[in-house]
Amino acid sequence: MSTLDDLVDDLAATLGAPCILEDPDFRLLGFSDQRDVDQVRQRSILEKGSTPEVRTWFRSHGIGEAERPLRTPADAELGIVSRICVPVRHLGRLQGFFWLLDAHGEIAESRWEEARPYAESAGALLSLAERRQARRDASYRDVVEGGPDASRSAASELAGAAGLAPDEPVRVALVQRPDLARQLPSRPSRGGMVWIRESAEVCAAVVRAEPLTNASVDVPSVLAGLGLSRRVPDLDLRTIVGIGPVVPAIDDLADARSGALVALRVGRQTGTSLTTWERLGPLRLLGVARDADLARSLVPADVATFLHGAQPALVETVRTYLQEAASATRTASHLGVHRQTVYHRLEQVERATGIDLSSGTGRLELQLALELAPFVLPRGPER
Template sequence: MRDELQELVDEVSRVLGAPATLEDAGFTLLAFCAHDDSGADPMDAVRTRSILTRGSTSETRRWFEDFGIASATRPMRTPADPAAGVLTRLVLPVRHEDRTRGYLWLLDDGRIDPDDHADPALRRALDLAADAGRTLAGRPADDLGQVLADALAGRPAARAQAALRLGGRLPGDGAQVLVALCPADGSPAPGRPLPAAGAVATVVEDGIAVLVPLPSPADLRPAGALAAASLAALPAGSTAGVSSARRGTGDLPGQWGEARAAARVAAAVDRFFPVARWGELGGWRAATALPGPDPVLAPLLADPMLATTAETFLDCAGSAARTAAALHVHRQTLYYRLGRIAALTGLDLADGDARLLLHTGLRAARLSGEPRFHRP
């Protein structure tokens, strides 16, 4: 396949009369070709680094992606940056099935008009770019979705090997998060375009897992943008969860658990809907680890009004004044309800352990989809 891609790049270079470079969507160099009719092929720092290191830095990726190349469907031109030693480029998106698979870059010195649809050379190059897209879509080495599935749910040996492969695809310092997409209708569609460069998606059980590279562990914007764009294409009521950020891929199963748990909270709690981040869940994180509410809460959960009163009281840190105001009831009504809660559960609401059991149990009930329990 590498020979096939090299022949394709050679032909693009010949047709357009310019040095050509083929990179995948993660900016990994796949093939390149010089075009040296005059003995003075143009070179710049970006092309040199790509050829020497078989890839680009995260800063280079961001610089080009800021021009919209990841979502481009037609040829476009990126500008030169003389101060940085960057030449202008013609970019041919390499796409297949509505997904960007890579890029063909040509250092043409600005000669070719990307909007000249009548140019036979450009039309031939676009046909070759389409061929490259089909090739990249079908290559086993490019099936990173299966690699991600192995890293999350494969056998231990397969997980470790898959994690290493994915780690080698991360740019810069290797920062990344996992995003869990949970379609409301329970029927994930993994072939949707991903609005984050370098993202890898796969179906795991009834959700979609997406590995999203980050500029840094503190910059979760790519994950947020991907989650928002993905949810817009999924059925109403779908949710997303974002794991904590890590450097490297050493704990992808742990991150997947965080992302899935966050998506469950997003589906159950209005203030987190539709996208919840693991790092912002607070006490809900403990509740996600429980299989369900303690059996002692069963009588309370049968009464939605009292269950809501108990949760509001605990959310208000046991303040009767704040609880009564939040529920819009008289304080004496609240005291009556609290007495009923204590009688039904046998729990002393003045005891810290009892409050902890009650609070986590009520939250676990929400996460388990207790049908008679009102949403907050």
């Protein structure tokens, strides 16, 4: 059976018009490479779906009850061009819609039935894909959250779905990307990986460790490695990826997922599009203890007070000083200030925090507090 992407492209080629595939709630499942779409389809692609007003407008034309293709008219006020709607059903149940944009009425009604085989194939594929995806999601939950008995058989099933050996090293990549969870069941399978719906906004890719480990550290390369090779720049800019550590086998998936959750959390809070476990440094501690425990243990009260109220210049100076291996000269050069200014600011920091910056232990304590405070305190330091 063809993949949904193939069906969308093939139907577009058959009838010579840009083609969109959406689910019954007007959420995007696929679109052809012909990108000449109207405002409504642009919103569908870029903004997770159509507006309530647009959905109501289309439903008022009977598309939900239709058994055969029908034409919907244009509406300049809503930014809608005329199009052919092809209901996608399986065993009578509505699975979605193909939309063929036809602003000038070039697709004759006598040709609409040419879309039926594509709709039948898409309906069967969507029904099967959803059941398969639900089973994979359940197996994943058993592995990362269940007890040993539940997780052992689930891990074996998940490994089989991914084409992985049970003792093969794996990683988890968490991808926050608009509409990906909706599209997931219909995505074609790839050897060495399996996709899971982690939540409504985040999907997890369980993958063979080596390809991700060797991938270039940028979002387009990682997404291509995960099979998300169709570039949509506006979506790419709204995509955040967190990659967890390599674990020895799929039985250890909970550890890989925990690390990926930390990486995704850091990426969200810092506005970083790609965060890997290897680059987290002290922030890995976010995965081993509760925020309140980390704050109590590693962010002394005086340091927390300082971070909440300090001048940004003081925080920037001490952060740079610690990153520059306690070199006042390099700190002054980096900040473009006199070395005496650095010394003066550091004295202010010592008085406010009670930490002796001439002590290695003191510097370690303050650096850990600086790294963790934005994540574990009610409010992060001023920046």
